Amino acid sequence: MRLRLEFTTEPFDLDEPPAHAVVAREVIEAADLDAVDVGPFGNTAEGPADPVLTAVDTLLRRSLAAGATRVSLQINVIEEDDR
Incomplete structure (x- = not known):
């Protein structure tokens, strides 16, 4: 089974990526x-x-742990045709 993950972490900071966003990206x-x-x-x-x-x-x-106060995510099962 293949999955597509979409996510965001909050709070946002438009000037500089917050620590929680950097950690999420690294993961x-x-x-x-x-x-x-x-x-x-x-x-x-x-x-x-x-x-x-x-x-x-x-x-x-x-x-x-790095300070996110909200993590929104969605996971979808994808068919090979959807790629």
């Missing part, structure tokens, strides 16, 4: 995922279910 970029796209207003990644779910666990734990 996703270090995970064994495909099609990683990080940006100031949203982030996406795709990959097999196990690496995505492992990355989500690490993302939540580390970004909350």
Whole structure:
């Protein structure tokens, strides 16, 4: 099964990425995922279910510890045709 993850961390800071956003980006970029796209207003990644779910666990734990007050995420099952 392949999954697509979309997430944001808050609070936002338009002048400089907050620590929780930097940590979230590092977690996703270090995970064994495909099609990683990080940006100031949203982030996406795709990959097999196990690496995505492992990355989500690490993302939540580390970004909350780094000061995130809210993490919004959505996970969708994707078909091979959707890529």
